[in-house]
Structures are given as C-alpha cells and as structure tokens.
Amino acid sequence: MNADFTAEELEFQKEVRQFLEAEFPKDIKHKVDNGIRLEKDDYVRWQKILYKKGWVAPNWPVEYGGTGWNPTQKYIFAMEMGLYGAMEPVAFGMKMVAPVIYSFGNEEQKKRFLPDILASNVWWCQGYSEPNAGSDLASLKTTAVRDGDHYVVNGTKTWTTLGQHADWIFCLVRTDSTVKKQEGISFLLIDMKTPGIKVSPIVLLDGEPEVNEVHFDNVRVPAENLIGEENKGWTYAKVLLTHERTNIAQVPNSKLKLRKLHNLAANTPDGNGGTLLDDPMFARKLAEVDIQVLALEYAELRTLAAVSVGKAPGPESSILKIVGTEATQFIDELYMEVAAYHCMPHVPEQFTEGFEGERVAKGTLASSANVYFNNRKKSIYGGSNEVQKNIISKAVLGL
Amino acid sequence: MDFSYSDEQQMLQDSVQKFVMSQYDFDTRRKYLESEKGFSDEAWNLFAELGWLTVPFKEEDGGFGGSAVDLMVVMEEFGKGMVVEPFIPTGVISGGLITDLGSAEQKEALIGAIMEGSLQLATAYAEADSRYNLAAVATTATKNGDDYVLNGTKIQVLNGPAADKLLVVARTSGGQFDRDGISVFIVDAAATGISKREYTNVDGHRAAEIHLKDVKVAASELLGAEGAALPALEAAIDRATLAVGAEAVGAMDSLLKKTVEYAKTRKQFGVAIGTFQALQHRMSEMFIECQLARSIVIMAAMKLDSSATVQEKAKAVSAAKSRVGRAIRKVGQEAVQIHGGIAVTDELDVGHYFKRVTTIEHLFGNTDFHTLRYARL
Known part of the structure; x- marks a missing residue:
C-alpha cells in the first residue's frame, strides 16, 4: 500500500500550481474569491487557456485531445484546480456528450463535433429529464419520428442547465414505443437554432434562471445527427453515466470550501468576545465534515486505483455521488451557521460584476442561505441519491 | 391535564x-x-x-x-x-x-x-458582530443636556423599511458585552442622522440595515430606566422566538401535508412514489418531527403563561427553539428531496416554505445557540 506521490508526480503538482498562478485570469480569480457570479465568457476564456496548454481534457483518449495522464496525475490536476478555485470546464460538452461521440459516434461526427467542444467554440446542454421522467428517466416521452432524411422531434425536456446559452443540445428521444421502455430510446444531437425549439427559463430558489424547459414542436433534425444505432441510446447514456463520473465526489471543491470556512469561523465574533472557532459545538461539526471529506477522498482514490488496473468503475460511483453531495450540502449548512443573521439578506445585485457599493452583510457569507437552497438540487440531480441507493442495494448487495 | x-x-x-x-x-x-x-x-x-x-x-x-x-x-x-x-x-x-x-x-x-393598525414599529437590536448575544451592544447613546445622541449600526432590522418609529437598543454605559448599561430609545424613523439600507430577506420579509450618526433623541423617548433594558429585551425576543417556533410548526405541517399529497400522486416507475417504503419511512419521520416540534412549542407557551421564574421561562423557550430547529432541518430538507427538482423552483410553494422555516432556524438564535443557552440556564 502506498498513497505517496513519486518525485515525478510532485514535480507535476508543482507545474500545475505554477500554471494556475500564471494563467488563471486574475479577474476571474477575483470573482471566484469574492463570490461574484461568473458569466459565460469567463468559462469560455478559461477553457480556451486550458485548451491552448493541452490540459483541457484529462479524461479523453489521447487521439481526440486527451492528456494521456495516469490516474494520479488526473487526481493531482483536479485537486490543484479545485483548491485554487479554477473552474472545471462546463461538463455538458466535455464530460457528457463528447465521450458518447468519441465512443459511439462515426468518424464524421467525431471530426465535426469534438474539436469545437475542446476549444469551447460550441456550448452544449443536456436534454435528458422530462416533466414526468425524473428518477424514472427511461419513461421519457419526447418522440423522434423518421421522415426521409430527418427525424421529427416533439416533446419537452426540463432541468436543462445553461440551456439559454447553448448552441447544441444532446437528447434522449423515443424512437420506438412498442418495445420495453429502455429499448426504444435513441441519442440525438440537435442544433438549438432549428425552427420549432423554444427555451423557457425556470427560476430556482435563489432567484436565478439557471435551468430551462426546452420545448420541441415538430423540430426537423437531420438523421446524420443520430449517434450510433437507433434504439441504443439508453445503453450509450448508461455506460457513460458510470464511466464519466469523474470528480463526482467534488472533493477538491469541498476542501476549498472547508478551508475558507475554517478561516471565516476564526474571524467571526461569537458575540462574547471570542470567535466561532472557539465554540466547541461548531468546531466539532467542522471537524466531523472535514473527516467525512477525508474518508471520501480515500474512497475516491481507491476507486481511481481500481480503474488504473483496468477495473471498470461500478456502483462505487454511487457512493461518491451520495457522500459527495451530502458533504457539500452539510458544508453549506455550516456557512449559514457562521453567517447567522448575515445569511438572511437577499441582495443578488451585490454579487454581480460591476457592483461598486458596499455589500449588505458580511462578504460572501451574505449568499450562504441562497447557496444552501440552490445546492439542495445536488442530492436530486444526476440520479437522485435514492436512485443511487437502489443501485447499491441491487448491484452491490444483491438485494 | x-x-x-x-x-x-x-x-x-x-x-x-x-x-x-x-x-x-x-x-x-x-x-x-x-x-x-x-x-x-x-x-x-x-x-x-x-x-x-x-x-x-x-x-x-x-x-x-x-x-x-x-x-x-x-x-x-x-x-x-x-x-x-x-x-x-x-x-x-x-x-x-x-x-x-x-x-x-x-x-x-x-x-x-x-x-388599531395605524403604527408600524421595528426594534433595532442586532449588530454586525453581536451574533445572537443580546447584551453585545456597541451602538452608543451619550447623554448631552436633555438629549441622548445615538451612534452605531444595526443590522437585520425586521420591518425596518415600513416602520414609523424604531426602538433602538443602545449602550448608555459599560463595555460591549456588559449586561448592565443597555437602554432602549423610541426614535422617529425619519429622524436626522438615520440612514437605512433596505432589502428583502431570502424568505421575502423586508428588513434594513440602519445607520445612526449623531441621532438626537429627547430624554423623554427613553423606554424604561436608563441602562436596565436587557431583561425586557430578552423577554421580548423570547416571546418572538416562541412565536416563530409556532409559525414553524404551522409551516412544517403544510410541508408534510404537501409532501404526502405529492407522494400519492407523483408517478415514477409506473407507481405513485408514496408506495416506496424508503420514502414512507421518511415521511413518517417527518410526521414525528412535526409532532415533537408542536409538543415542545406547547410546553414553552404554557411555561411562559405560568408563574415560573424568568430563568425557567427562558430555558423553556430555548428548549423549544433548539428542538424546532432540528425539526426544521429534517422536515424542510426531506420535503424538498421527496418532491425532487420541482421543489427547488421558485414556482412551487414548497421551496418558499423551506426558505421561511430555514430563516426561522437562524432567527433569534440558531439551534446551537439555544441548545447551549438551555444547558447553561
């Protein structure tokens, strides 16, 4: 057993740190550190820098633009990025549709779509969930009916994150309703500019229109945009759900949040002349979640190690999803506890770029309640934590 | 009984x-x-x-x-x-x-x-660094002839924007955490030297940050004896704590009712999700939480109406707020989780109940504060 980094790996860690110091744009760093909302352009700009460096796609095969790193290097890179506050590229293109395209798409599709995803020239969004197909995703009803060289798509997709910015959407659609529900689903790529598509924003609890409903009304999609075989879409989506859950545990992010939280607690008056960190009740909770994240980190490392010797990640990713999201949510609760009265004001404009006044309530703590509300989504999306527990019951415990 | x-x-x-x-x-x-x-x-x-x-x-x-x-x-x-x-x-x-x-x-x-409904008031007690300690008052009131002069900043003044008059808690003597030396003044909301930063809270309620700069208040506007207001302030906040505890009991009842209703009608995997035992048990737990929250709020209300000592009353209120706070976290989070994505949208009322009860959890002392206060009283 050995979890130490080799000399080369330590050298690599240093290189990543130096790169982040030098290349992560200072204005974006300022936004991240001060809780100022990031814009689409911030993501695009940063991804183009990663792209130029050749580090944009650690998990892609080398032939399509991957880095060729071993699992330890990938881990180091993700950890350093997270601890520095540098955003991961938006997942929909990089982590969700691209692996489907390079695994199951034809050569023409690979050439057409992958380079623009890598370079962040094209934004993607996801069309999986529907109003009546949530945890039971396979019951989706959006139809695609073949008509000559086209599919005609009708239906509604929901919870489409960042759909308002997207150029393309990848969808699971029903192409056969006469067979078992999982067997009549296809994977289709659709240009968001196609006539008949309407995007309507859904405002979430923090007041932000982060997700959308996407309506398809007789949308004609060229048949060449079908990935792989018709009616095999569920298999493609499912394979990638387990394979592409990299960083699902969000350990680097949680570590950064805990580090900041510790700092905040040490500087938050307890109202009696001390600081909140002196409060044993608070200190205990902080330590407990710290320990939980440490256990999670080693659970993730064990999974990575298994993958590196050729074992496919199985239901372990369900553990990472459940524990990772719950840890994040618990950290959000602690931020609110640090904030106390300061968590209450809802003043979103003070978290936008260009706001020059003084913030109501203390620094980033003023958004802590909204962050807590918003992050309740984490145990719901990506296969709810209940669905993850079903997977463990069935696939691991054989129940 | x-x-x-x-x-x-x-x-x-x-x-x-x-x-x-x-x-x-x-x-x-x-x-x-x-x-x-x-x-x-x-x-x-x-x-x-x-x-x-x-x-x-x-x-x-x-x-x-x-x-x-x-x-x-x-x-x-x-x-x-x-x-x-x-x-x-x-x-x-x-x-x-x-x-x-x-x-x-x-x-x-x-x-x-x-x-008769013609007067709106707001009490300005909390400060940026006071946390939940009502004795932590840095705002000063200095006697000057027949007047007092107030200086300081108050945060999270509920109803601050609409209030005609403010009851301002200020220190007339002593150090920042002393129990003695705290006074309350009736101040016209439009008095010279007052500036308000008005905002909406996450639960929709309006509040304000209030800055007092050399605000002159006549000595006749002192409420009660100089320097002796803390016990009354504690009693008033305790009553408000009981009040929001009861409000949370009502709100959690709504959350439970709506969640059970939804579980009976929302279909996934061909059946209503309420048929899943994993969810049934969690809704049963929500029900238990609601019942315990209600029980302890009734206990505290009866204690406040009894001839118990000031300390016993305060202890009962802290017991209630502590227990209700735990119920809020459980019931609020489960209501959202069982509803799924729809409950994190602005459109559905469930998320708004969740925001209100969460705000209540952090109002007038959070769960840890009241648990510790209970232990020490």
Whole structure:
C-alpha cells in the first residue's frame, strides 16, 4: 500500500500550481474569491487557456485531445484546480456528450463535433429529464419520428442547465414505443437554432434562471445527427453515466470550501468576545465534515486505483455521488451557521460584476442561505441519491 | 391535564385559519411580496379589525390578554400560509418592549395605535458582530443636556423599511458585552442622522440595515430606566422566538401535508412514489418531527403563561427553539428531496416554505445557540 506521490508526480503538482498562478485570469480569480457570479465568457476564456496548454481534457483518449495522464496525475490536476478555485470546464460538452461521440459516434461526427467542444467554440446542454421522467428517466416521452432524411422531434425536456446559452443540445428521444421502455430510446444531437425549439427559463430558489424547459414542436433534425444505432441510446447514456463520473465526489471543491470556512469561523465574533472557532459545538461539526471529506477522498482514490488496473468503475460511483453531495450540502449548512443573521439578506445585485457599493452583510457569507437552497438540487440531480441507493442495494448487495 | 383550547382560543384559531385559507393563497402572498412595501396594508387593517393585533397585549393595556398560548394559536395559522405581514416586529417584539418598559404616557401613545393598525414599529437590536448575544451592544447613546445622541449600526432590522418609529437598543454605559448599561430609545424613523439600507430577506420579509450618526433623541423617548433594558429585551425576543417556533410548526405541517399529497400522486416507475417504503419511512419521520416540534412549542407557551421564574421561562423557550430547529432541518430538507427538482423552483410553494422555516432556524438564535443557552440556564 502506498498513497505517496513519486518525485515525478510532485514535480507535476508543482507545474500545475505554477500554471494556475500564471494563467488563471486574475479577474476571474477575483470573482471566484469574492463570490461574484461568473458569466459565460469567463468559462469560455478559461477553457480556451486550458485548451491552448493541452490540459483541457484529462479524461479523453489521447487521439481526440486527451492528456494521456495516469490516474494520479488526473487526481493531482483536479485537486490543484479545485483548491485554487479554477473552474472545471462546463461538463455538458466535455464530460457528457463528447465521450458518447468519441465512443459511439462515426468518424464524421467525431471530426465535426469534438474539436469545437475542446476549444469551447460550441456550448452544449443536456436534454435528458422530462416533466414526468425524473428518477424514472427511461419513461421519457419526447418522440423522434423518421421522415426521409430527418427525424421529427416533439416533446419537452426540463432541468436543462445553461440551456439559454447553448448552441447544441444532446437528447434522449423515443424512437420506438412498442418495445420495453429502455429499448426504444435513441441519442440525438440537435442544433438549438432549428425552427420549432423554444427555451423557457425556470427560476430556482435563489432567484436565478439557471435551468430551462426546452420545448420541441415538430423540430426537423437531420438523421446524420443520430449517434450510433437507433434504439441504443439508453445503453450509450448508461455506460457513460458510470464511466464519466469523474470528480463526482467534488472533493477538491469541498476542501476549498472547508478551508475558507475554517478561516471565516476564526474571524467571526461569537458575540462574547471570542470567535466561532472557539465554540466547541461548531468546531466539532467542522471537524466531523472535514473527516467525512477525508474518508471520501480515500474512497475516491481507491476507486481511481481500481480503474488504473483496468477495473471498470461500478456502483462505487454511487457512493461518491451520495457522500459527495451530502458533504457539500452539510458544508453549506455550516456557512449559514457562521453567517447567522448575515445569511438572511437577499441582495443578488451585490454579487454581480460591476457592483461598486458596499455589500449588505458580511462578504460572501451574505449568499450562504441562497447557496444552501440552490445546492439542495445536488442530492436530486444526476440520479437522485435514492436512485443511487437502489443501485447499491441491487448491484452491490444483491438485494 | 388539559391541552384543549378555550372557547376564545378556538374562535381565534378558526378566524385566523379561515382568513389564511380563503384570502391568503400562494399567489396572493406573492403579489404582496412583490408590492413596493412587501406586505399588504389591507391585510394589516383586517388584522386590526378582527382584533388579532391585540393578541400580544395585556388586558390592562387594552389587549386580548397577552398570553403566549394565544400568540401560538395565531402564529401557527400564520405559518400554514406563510403570512408576511410584520406581526412579530411590530406587535410581539416592539409591543413587548413597550408593555414591559413603557411609562403610562408611552403606552397610551403607542399601544392603542399598534392595535388599531395605524403604527408600524421595528426594534433595532442586532449588530454586525453581536451574533445572537443580546447584551453585545456597541451602538452608543451619550447623554448631552436633555438629549441622548445615538451612534452605531444595526443590522437585520425586521420591518425596518415600513416602520414609523424604531426602538433602538443602545449602550448608555459599560463595555460591549456588559449586561448592565443597555437602554432602549423610541426614535422617529425619519429622524436626522438615520440612514437605512433596505432589502428583502431570502424568505421575502423586508428588513434594513440602519445607520445612526449623531441621532438626537429627547430624554423623554427613553423606554424604561436608563441602562436596565436587557431583561425586557430578552423577554421580548423570547416571546418572538416562541412565536416563530409556532409559525414553524404551522409551516412544517403544510410541508408534510404537501409532501404526502405529492407522494400519492407523483408517478415514477409506473407507481405513485408514496408506495416506496424508503420514502414512507421518511415521511413518517417527518410526521414525528412535526409532532415533537408542536409538543415542545406547547410546553414553552404554557411555561411562559405560568408563574415560573424568568430563568425557567427562558430555558423553556430555548428548549423549544433548539428542538424546532432540528425539526426544521429534517422536515424542510426531506420535503424538498421527496418532491425532487420541482421543489427547488421558485414556482412551487414548497421551496418558499423551506426558505421561511430555514430563516426561522437562524432567527433569534440558531439551534446551537439555544441548545447551549438551555444547558447553561
């Protein structure tokens, strides 16, 4: 057993740190550190820098633009990025549709779509969930009916994150309703500019229109945009759900949040002349979640190690999803506890770029309640934590 | 042993319940929140007309009686509909301070106006660094001839934007954490030297950060004896704590009801999700939490109405807030989780109940604060 980094790996860690110091744009760093909302352009700009460096796609095969790193290097890179506050590229293109395209798409599709995803020239969004197909995703009803060289798509997709910015959407659609529900689903790529598509924003609890409903009304999609075989879409989506859950545990992010939280607690008056960190009740909770994240980190490392010797990640990713999201949510609760009265004001404009006044309530703590509300989504999306527990019951415990 | 309401309490409950059910639906509430003031004058006047604004006050001051159980009855029903009118800042906190500290003239001038609905008040007690310690007061009031001069900043002043008068908690002597030396002043909201930064809270309620710069207040506007206001402030905040605890009990009842209803109708995998035992048990746990929260709030209300000592009363309130706080986290989170994505949208009322009860958890002392206060009292 050995979890130490080799000399080369330590050298690599240093290189990543130096790169982040030098290349992560200072204005974006300022936004991240001060809780100022990031814009689409911030993501695009940063991804183009990663792209130029050749580090944009650690998990892609080398032939399509991957880095060729071993699992330890990938881990180091993700950890350093997270601890520095540098955003991961938006997942929909990089982590969700691209692996489907390079695994199951034809050569023409690979050439057409992958380079623009890598370079962040094209934004993607996801069309999986529907109003009546949530945890039971396979019951989706959006139809695609073949008509000559086209599919005609009708239906509604929901919870489409960042759909308002997207150029393309990848969808699971029903192409056969006469067979078992999982067997009549296809994977289709659709240009968001196609006539008949309407995007309507859904405002979430923090007041932000982060997700959308996407309506398809007789949308004609060229048949060449079908990935792989018709009616095999569920298999493609499912394979990638387990394979592409990299960083699902969000350990680097949680570590950064805990580090900041510790700092905040040490500087938050307890109202009696001390600081909140002196409060044993608070200190205990902080330590407990710290320990939980440490256990999670080693659970993730064990999974990575298994993958590196050729074992496919199985239901372990369900553990990472459940524990990772719950840890994040618990950290959000602690931020609110640090904030106390300061968590209450809802003043979103003070978290936008260009706001020059003084913030109501203390620094980033003023958004802590909204962050807590918003992050309740984490145990719901990506296969709810209940669905993850079903997977463990069935696939691991054989129940 | 008798936990039933008196006829008067039953009538009070019926009347508030009827109002909430028939005149305070989710869309109406949203309309009020989006209005300039953030609540409805019309509703407020109706509260006055129906006598609800007399509930916090003693009979000798012209009120309904001022019992904590009465207050609980009203607040629980308010909680079911997430009523946003400033009943707590005006009636319970400010009204409580005036009842406890006010001279005959001050009561005469203020209590009648509160009860008839013509006076809005806000009590400015919290400060940026005070956390939940009511004795941590850095705002100063310095005697200068016949006046006091106030300087300092108050945060999270509920109903601050609409208040005609502010009750400002300031230090007339002693160090920042001393229990002695705290005084309360009645200050005109438009007085020279006051500036307000108004905002909406995450639960939709309006509040303000209030800056006091050399604000001159006549000595006649001192509420109670100089330097001796802390016990009354603690009592008023304790009553408000009981009130929001009862409000949370009502709101959690709504959350449970809505969650069970949803679980019966929402179909996934071909069946209603309420048929899954994993979810059934969690809803049973929500029910248990609701029952325990209700029980401990009743305990605290009865204690406040008893001849118990000041310390026993405070301890009962902290017990209630601590236990209700735990229930809030459980019931709130489970209601959202069982509903799924729809509950994190602004469109559905469930998320708004979740936001209100979460705010209550952090108001007037969070769970840890009250657990520790309970241990030490």
